[in-house]
Amino acid sequence: MDRARGSIASTVGPGEPFAGHARFPRRARHCVRGTxxxxxxASIAVLVAVLLSCAATPMxxxxxxxxxxxxxxxxxKLNLTAEQRYTIREIIKDVKDKPTSSSAAPAVGDPSPQxxxxxxxxxxxxxxxxxxxxxxxFVAKDQIVIVDPKDNTVAELISLSP
Numbered sequence: 472m473d474r475a476r477g478s479i480a481s482t483v484g485p486g487e488p489f490a491g492h493a494r495f496p497r498r499a500r501h502c503v504r505g506t507x508x509x510x511x512x513a514s515i516a517v518l519v520a521v522l523l524s525c526a527a528t529p530m531x532x533x534x535x536x537x538x539x540x541x542x543x544x545x546x547x548k549l550n551l552t553a554e555q556r557y558t559i560r561e562i563i564k565d566v567k568d569k570p571t572s573s574s575a576a577p578a579v580g581d582p583s584p585q586x587x588x589x590x591x592x593x594x595x596x597x598x599x600x601x602x603x604x605x606x607x608x609f610v611a612k613d614q615i616v617i618v619d620p621k622d623n624t625v626a627e628l629i630s631l632s633p
Contacts, residue, residue, distance in 0.1 A: 548579060549617065549627045555600045556629050562596050563608065563615050564631060577616065577625050587611075589618045603627075 551559070577584060589607035597604040606626060607618045617627040 549602050549606075551600065551602065551627060551629075555602075557633075558599050559596055559603065559615065559617075560629055560631060560633070562593055562599075563610070566593055577611075579625050579628060581625050583609075583616075583618045583623045583625060584611075589616075589620075592617075 583589060587609050589609045592603050592606055592608055603617055605620060607620055609616050609618070610631070613631045615629040615631060616625055617629070618624065619626040
């Protein structure tokens with residue numbers, strides 16, 4: 472064949488035996504083989520990674536379940552501003568005659584203590600702080616305890632001392 476037309480003879484040097492393919496000299500064939508080798512290695516690495524992740528899954532499934540957290544009681548907070556707290560304190564301080572209970576006031580969210588009669592919120596307070604309009608209250612030691620009448624739980628505590 473002729474060298475000018477790009478024949479086999481043009482790609483293989485003089486005295487060099489034919490190496491297999493006319494378009495790819497020996498170096499190019501080596502690069503193609505190297506690329507195939509790297510692709511094979513990459514596919515094997517991916518296969519190993521998939522097998523390891525599948526093998527780890529049963530181990531995770533066998534892990535002991537975490538202990539359940541105790542249920543948290545809902546907090547019935549009225550989110551009163553400092554001004555609204557002041558208004559409630561000043562009006563009820565003038566209305567109250569004596570503490571209803573000598574024991575400490577319950578915490579917000581606790582049920583209202585048995586045997587204590589909660590009184591309706593005074594109309595003057597209800598007019599100035601509409602959030603507490605439907606609530607009741609009692610005084611325990613040095614705190615005003617506002618009770619939600621729907622579920623009879625403590626909705627808010629307001630200190631009598633400023």
